[in-house]
Amino acid sequence: MMKQTSKQNLTMIAVFLPFFWLVSAVFAPAQAQSLVTYILTDPLTGVAIEGMDPVSYFTDPAPLKGQPQYEYTWMGVPWQFANEANMQVFMGHPEVYSPQYGGHGGMSMARGFVSDADPKIYTVFKGRLFLFYSAANREAFLLAPDAAALKGAEHWVTLSKTLSIR
Template identity: 35%
Template sequence: MSKFTWSLVVLILLSQSNMALAANLNLGWFSDVAVDGYDVVSYFTDGKAVKGNKKYSTNYMNAQWLFSSSEHLKEFKKQPQKYLPQYGGYCAYAMAKGEKADIDPKVFSIVSGKLYLNYNIEIGKKWEIDKGKYIEKADTHWKEQTQ
């Protein structure tokens, strides 16, 4: 095997292992930024979606997480699992149907201390009608998809 072929094989294997680490996170096609760059801590502390700043960022689970302040960055680093969106940041309503869909980071809800994101306002309204049932279904589908 030539050096070029061997190098190509190694490159492919490395890229696949990196993709596997991030496979369960909704990062978009050409980005490693989680939640479209929104500050996941702000959902809990401010009760609203706030765009993060690259100045306050960290790498976690092979993704870049942006925050609106150094305080939010520090808080995330202390307890990242507390702030991670459910279902890897995919649309919670879609996951209840067994599907993965992108999200609008401004359409969210916090239920029992967990962050759920949805595709758009209309889907968010459907989600709110019976979120307990949808969470139960989505949890089941997520486990099936990530095992």
């Protein structure tokens, strides 16, 4: 009796496993896509650009880590700043100091897809902050920054609509 039940269970698994695989393959892209947010955030803390101070990219020799006591929520995401002054500056003009493409990889966006970025790999080009996935991506961007920024802006219009707000 035990052997017959085991055979029946294995047969049922063999029959229905392809169906479950097909269903998961069809619905998995929609679920995964919704996990990518409009503003790049730290997956553990939810803070924008891994807690780096976006204003410090423009005012200091290297970007500074933000502090929890200087936190401001913009576009539904907390942003942290190194000091009160930087927070006030950002509050006045967040669109100027926030990274392009929501902080997603600048060269990836120029190539037509969304990728994460490392806030420590960046460039400020024409008064705008661009973050990159790797140093090689930053170097590729800097070979033709005008063309890359223009292409990235074109792709961002379409790709940003596929990202969840929070």
